[in-house]
Amino acid sequence: MTSERVRVPPIKCQGIKTKLVDWIRENLPGQMQGTYFEPFLGSGVVAFNVRPKRAFLTDSNPHIVAFYEQIKRGQITPLLVSKFLATEGGKLRTYGADYYYEVRDRFNSQKDPLDFLFLSRSCFNGLIRFNRSKSYNVPFGHKPNRFTKSYITKICNQVKWVSLLLRRNEDWTLACMDFREALSRAMATDFVYCDPPYLGRHIDYFNSWSDMEEKQLRETLDQSGAKFTLSTWLKNTYRTNECIDTIWAGFRMVTREHFYHIGAKETNRNSMTEALILNYEHSMSENKPINKVEQLGLFESLIPA
Ligand SMILES: C[S@@+](CC[C@H](N)C(=O)[O-])C[C@H]1O[C@@H](n2cnc3c(N)ncnc32)[C@H](O)[C@@H]1O
Structure with missing residues (x-):
């Protein structure tokens, strides 16, 4: 049995869970009637x-x-993104880093979500980072030719x-x-x-x-009584x-190891054991498909992958 293909959202952030989505989905609870809360949405890759x-x-x-929100309201559309990135990407190609920093200054004064997208896709390592004055301060990713036709098409999709x-x-x-306010509603x-984080x-x-x-976080989760x-x-x-043995002691934990590189060298390969802490029993059978999304009350398949 195959799992549904994981799709990637248009903005990136540090700690993005793209590679762990299947594993997370696999460990979600079964039948439930309520609302799905995600108080640390980030790129949205898990919820989406x-x-x-x-x-x-x-x-x-x-x-x-x-x-x-602008996408939801139809203010940002794939067509608009395509035109915007073609124009701005052309300027990046011509003026390089200077143009990236011009857009960064523009974003920091006007806060236009399209500039946010441009920065997210041309900055160093897809980072989202703001300083104390709430200014975006990630340096240029050193790729003036970043916005090729195919890259723009990929982002528009x-x-x-x-x-x-x-x-x-x-x-x-x-x-x-x-998150404290969000979870007070759960x-x-x-x-x-x-x-x-x-x-x-x-x-x-x-x-x-x-x-x-x-x-x-532990306290607000406890107060909600939610899974x-x-x-x-x-x-x-x-x-x-x-924290695993203190704040999260007593809960069920599943782990998974993965490797990441710091820099380009193979010798800089590091391992990290990721963990999921669950406050419910989960009887996942090995024979069940990884993506059970469509079978569950809480989840609904909207768009075929
Ligand atoms: C590790 S990222 C989430 C990544 C996300 N799961 C993904 O795969 O893209 C953590 C997120 O928590 C948000 N965050 C940090 N502190 C927060 C707080 N006190 N309340 C709500 N969100 C917070 C950050 O803005 C960031 O987007």
């Missing part, structure tokens, strides 16, 4: 591939939410896919809010998928995370995540 019937999709980063999902699905709410019949990593203005936030899946890490080559 899970495709819940009802969803409350939130993030503290206003630019992520504004981008998807991603926008089209997300646009179909967001526009067809009236029961999906997007909002910019802190109830025992709901499900929460949490992918907070990993402690000690990926820190920026909209993405700061400490022990205190991790404890409050939840939390993405976190167990260990890497250098460290072990102490």
Whole structure:
């Protein structure tokens, strides 16, 4: 049996779960009637591939939410994106880094979601990072020819896919809010998928995370009574995540190892054990298809892959 192909959204962010979506889907709970909460939406790759019937999709980063809200309202369309990236990509080709920084300044003063998309797709390593004055400060990715015809087509197809999902699905709410506020609305019949910033990593203005936030996440999840899946890490080559045995002690955990490179050298290969913390029993049979999405009450298949 095959799993449904994982599709990639138009914006990138650090900690994007593209490679883990199948594994996350595989560990989701069965029948449920409530709303799917995702309080750390990021790129949206998990929610958009899970495709819940009802969803409350939130993030503290206003630019992520504004981008998807404009798609939902039909203000950003694949055609508009195509024209915009062709024009702006042409200027990037001609003026190189200077033009990237011009767009970055423009975005920091005007906050246009299309500029956000341009930066997300031409910056260094697809990072989203803001300084204390809430200015986007990721350097240029050193590829003036970034926006080739095929790359623009690829991004437009991603926008089209997300646009179909967001526009067809009236029961999906997007909002910019802190996870504590989002989770105060969750109830025992709901499900929460949490992918907070990993402690000690990926820190920026909209993405700061400490022990205190991790404890409050546990508390707000407890208060909601909802079923939840939390993405976190167990260990890497250098460290072990102490929260697993403290804040998350007593829950079910499933792990999966993967390798990543720092820089281009093969010798810089590092391993990371990713973990999912679950507060429910999950009787996944090896014979069941990985993608059970269409069989579940909470989830609905909207668009064929
Ligand atoms: C690891 S990323 C999520 C990645 C996402 N699952 C994906 O695959 O693209 C964490 C996200 O949490 C958001 N975030 C950080 N602190 C937050 C907070 N206090 N409340 C809500 N969202 C927060 C960040 O803006 C970021 O988008």
